[in-house]
Amino acid sequence: MSDDLQTLLATLGRPLSLFRRLNEVRRKQDDEDEDEDVVDWDFDEEAPPEVDAIAAGFRFASAAAAALRDTTAFAWVAWACAFVDEEEVERTDGPALSARLLRLALERRAERDGVASLAGPTAKLGAHPHPRVRAALAGALAALGEVPAALVHDPDPDVRRAARRLGDAPGTGLLPIDAPPALSEALADLDPAHLAVIDPPRRDPAAWGPVAPAAPLPDALSALPDALALVVLPRLLSTDTVPTSRDRSVLRALFARPGGLDAFLAQLPRLAAGDACEPLWEHQATESLAPVATPAMIERLLTAIEAELPPAGTRDDDFHAGRMLARMVEALAPTEVAPICALLDRAGPPPDDYGVRWSILSSLRRAAAREEAPR
Numbered sequence: 001m002s003d004d005l006q007t008l009l010a011t012l013g014r015p016l017s018l019f020r021r022l023n024e025v026r027r028k029q030d031d032e033d034e035d036e037d038v039v040d041w042d043f044d045e046e047a048p049p050e051v052d053a054i055a056a057g058f059r060f061a062s063a064a065a066a067a068l069r070d071t072t073a074f075a076w077v078a079w080a081c082a083f084v085d086e087e088e089v090e091r092t093d094g095p096a097l098s099a100r101l102l103r104l105a106l107e108r109r110a111e112r113d114g115v116a117s118l119a120g121p122t123a124k125l126g127a128h129p130h131p132r133v134r135a136a137l138a139g140a141l142a143a144l145g146e147v148p149a150a151l152v153h154d155p156d157p158d159v160r161r162a163a164r165r166l167g168d169a170p171g172t173g174l175l176p177i178d179a180p181p182a183l184s185e186a187l188a189d190l191d192p193a194h195l196a197v198i199d200p201p202r203r204d205p206a207a208w209g210p211v212a213p214a215a216p217l218p219d220a221l222s223a224l225p226d227a228l229a230l231v232v233l234p235r236l237l238s239t240d241t242v243p244t245s246r247d248r249s250v251l252r253a254l255f256a257r258p259g260g261l262d263a264f265l266a267q268l269p270r271l272a273a274g275d276a277c278e279p280l281w282e283h284q285a286t287e288s289l290a291p292v293a294t295p296a297m298i299e300r301l302l303t304a305i306e307a308e309l310p311p312a313g314t315r316d317d318d319f320h321a322g323r324m325l326a327r328m329v330e331a332l333a334p335t336e337v338a339p340i341c342a343l344l345d346r347a348g349p350p351p352d353d354y355g356v357r358w359s360i361l362s363s364l365r366r367a368a369a370r371e372e373a374p375r
Helices: 003-011 015-035 049-067 071-083 097-113 115-126 131-144 157-163 181-188 192-198 217-222 226-236 245-255 260-265 268-273 278-292 295-307 321-332 338-347 356-367
Strands: none
Touching (some): 097 115, 097 131, 131 157, 181 226, 192 217, 226 260, 245 260, 245 278, 260 295, 295 338, 338 356
């Protein structure tokens, strides 16, 4: 980097300060959006110019931090890479912008403070609750050639995909680190064609054209033994806002297995930590569960709802497991409503705050054909 450029960047202040100021603007913008009664933004149109400007600012701050070797802004670089950059598809000239910036930040830190200095930030970011942060870190580390086992075996498929390197066999990292040997043996016994469909290897970005699947996905999923399926299938679910056709196939295969509903319920905290949109995922889960739903499954849903029932006054957060499950019960329209009525009797009337508890109990009241709570 030239002396003139370095001097220019330095006059703008430390990147850490720039990150913080940009984040304050972003938060203020979010608060203003929440105060609006109606949001007119059409998602088919371009993003508002303020969003583009803030995103550009974050990307510039990331590049400046890497160029100035400002290691104090390392965590902010990872945050900006994961949340601001929407360039998800790798290009033929290398990883996407976000991964390149994070990789550069890692390289600069290693040059300045030694390779050992990466251990702390890597451990911290590797445990970040949001999968996009972990995926950005995994992609950068994969480009450097060394990825921690925790990221290789991450429960989120997008993180595992980012951590995978060319040459890694299909199924690498598919099981948890602490999976019993019997599951590893069962995975090794799978038809290679099925395994390549369930968990394909990383493609060379220079390769052209689509790859024909070695076998249909439903056939590959159905080939999993029950014990292996209950571990593998939930780990194939993405945390994207909109479930894909692959997610729908996985949900159908999971609910068809004994114990599949419990395995799905265990994944709800992971969905909530990512970008999953609660109503969209609820719709897909309901549609997939409906063909195999039984009274026992409905009661299991009610047990999970009661465990997630928040106190009155709880804010209307982006994703709440209890509210999602209550809408599922409502949509499944069970004919046996006695268990629903029993839960409603224990919970008492809905509060009048229109919060999460009100929403959950209102869905259950409709499922039980009781008088709907006032709106």
